[in-house]
Amino acid sequence: MNILGIETSCDETAVAVVRDGRDVLSNVVYSQIARHAAYGGVVPEVAARAHVEVLPDLVQKAMDDAGLSWADVDGVAATRGPGLATSLAIGLAAAKALALRLEAPMVGIHHLEAHLYSVLLGPDAPPAIEALPALVLLVSGGHTCLVRMEGPGRHELLGQTVDDAAGEALDKGAKLLGLGYPGGPELEAAARGGDPSAVDFPRGVARNARRDLNVRHPDLCFSFSGLKTALLYRLRSHPVQRGTGAFADVAASYQEAVVDTLARQVDRALDRFPVRSVACAGGVARNGPLRERLAAVATSRGLPLLLARPEYCTDNAAMIAALAGALLAGGASPTSLDVDIDPNLPLA
Numbered sequence: 001m002n003i004l005g006i007e008t009s010c011d012e013t014a015v016a017v018v019r020d021g022r023d024v025l026s027n028v029v030y031s032q033i034a035r036h037a038a039y040g041g042v043v044p045e046v047a048a049r050a051h052v053e054v055l056p057d058l059v060q061k062a063m064d065d066a067g068l069s070w071a072d073v074d075g076v077a078a079t080r081g082p083g084l085a086t087s088l089a090i091g092l093a094a095a096k097a098l099a100l101r102l103e104a105p106m107v108g109i110h111h112l113e114a115h116l117y118s119v120l121l122g123p124d125a126p127p128a129i130e131a132l133p134a135l136v137l138l139v140s141g142g143h144t145c146l147v148r149m150e151g152p153g154r155h156e157l158l159g160q161t162v163d164d165a166a167g168e169a170l171d172k173g174a175k176l177l178g179l180g181y182p183g184g185p186e187l188e189a190a191a192r193g194g195d196p197s198a199v200d201f202p203r204g205v206a207r208n209a210r211r212d213l214n215v216r217h218p219d220l221c222f223s224f225s226g227l228k229t230a231l232l233y234r235l236r237s238h239p240v241q242r243g244t245g246a247f248a249d250v251a252a253s254y255q256e257a258v259v260d261t262l263a264r265q266v267d268r269a270l271d272r273f274p275v276r277s278v279a280c281a282g283g284v285a286r287n288g289p290l291r292e293r294l295a296a297v298a299t300s301r302g303l304p305l306l307l308a309r310p311e312y313c314t315d316n317a318a319m320i321a322a323l324a325g326a327l328l329a330g331g332a333s334p335t336s337l338d339v340d341i342d343p344n345l346p347l348a
């Protein structure tokens with residue numbers, strides 16, 4: 001079963017073709033970062049216009065790369081939410097139009113469920129039947145949560161951030177240090193050779209997750225907003241010059257505070273929730289020190305570690321098409337073409 005997936009939840013326009021929910025036949029991503037750089041952040045109107053402009057060519061490229069003809073496409077999928085309303089609308093409308101033209105089923109996908117599923121993508125990933133249930137740490141620029149994934153689209157949300165996402169904390173820290181955007185990789189590079197224990201930054205564990213978050217396990221939540229404030233005060237009292245050892249020490253210590261918090265919460269969740277594997281997805285899953293730390297946690301528990309491949313960590317359509325394929329194969333009904341986008345689509 002070949003599914004063509006479309007992802008336009010934010011500022012990446014992406015199209016992919018995935019066979020049988022796991023073999024990625026093509027995966028094309030157009031990053032709009034340069035178009036938004038001048039504004040210092042993603043401008044929804046600019047993002048939506050760019051999606052409209054580049055999507056048709058990207059769909060054609062994904063089909064060409066996959067070496068398929070339209071008759072080979074068995075279904076179409078697109079992100080339905082959460083995300084920017086105007087961006088989501090473009091991808092979902094395109095998927096509906098394709099589904100009508102091809103007389104194929106359409107599946108509206110939850111962006112975060114697709115990120116979770118991304119750990120099962122690619123030739124090295126184990127079959128879902130062996131890997132699930134998995135404890136998945138989903139860490140991106142907009143989201144940080146701990147989820148027990150039982151099957152495609154079936155999961156329990158165990159914890160989440162009560163304020164900033166982990167990637168946001170890294171991006172804001174990098175900005176305070178005068179590094180570029182996105183801050184995560186810049187900070188990782190700046191931290192290389194630094195001493196992660198040089199500065200004792202606060203660990204972002206949320207002791208009292210706000211009631212309005214409606215989480216069942218407040219002690220498995222995260223809080224990162226105090227971290228950037230701590231860095232701000234640290235830099236005021238101890239200014240550092242870029243390129244010096246002291247700069248690398250601060251960068252490494254800041255990164256360590258994020259990594260240590262994430263790994264500790266994963267470890268804590270493993271005490272209570274039996275799983276077959278530990279996994280990590282989302283943009284921050286590209287981080288080397290985080291990958292190493294999670295490997296240590298998994299080893300200490302005798303569990304395999306599933307890390308999303310770097311190309312499937314950041315926003316992509318392979319994860320959208322893969323999840324749609326797995327859902328349809330599992331007997332899920334296609335989504336009605338009357339469905340609308342939902343910028344706040346909840347995970348649970």
Ligand code: KG4
Pocket residue numbers: 139140141142143166167168170171182183184185188282283284285286287288313314315
């Ligand atoms: O998943 P993603 O592409 O976008 C969202 O949906 O949010 O994640 C982007 C985030 C940014 O905060 C970026 O700084 C972070 O992922 N990131 C990293 C690394 N590469 C990307 N953070 C730490 N280390 C990296 N190597």
Ligand code: ZN
Pocket residue numbers: 111115140314315
């Ligand atoms: Zn994402």
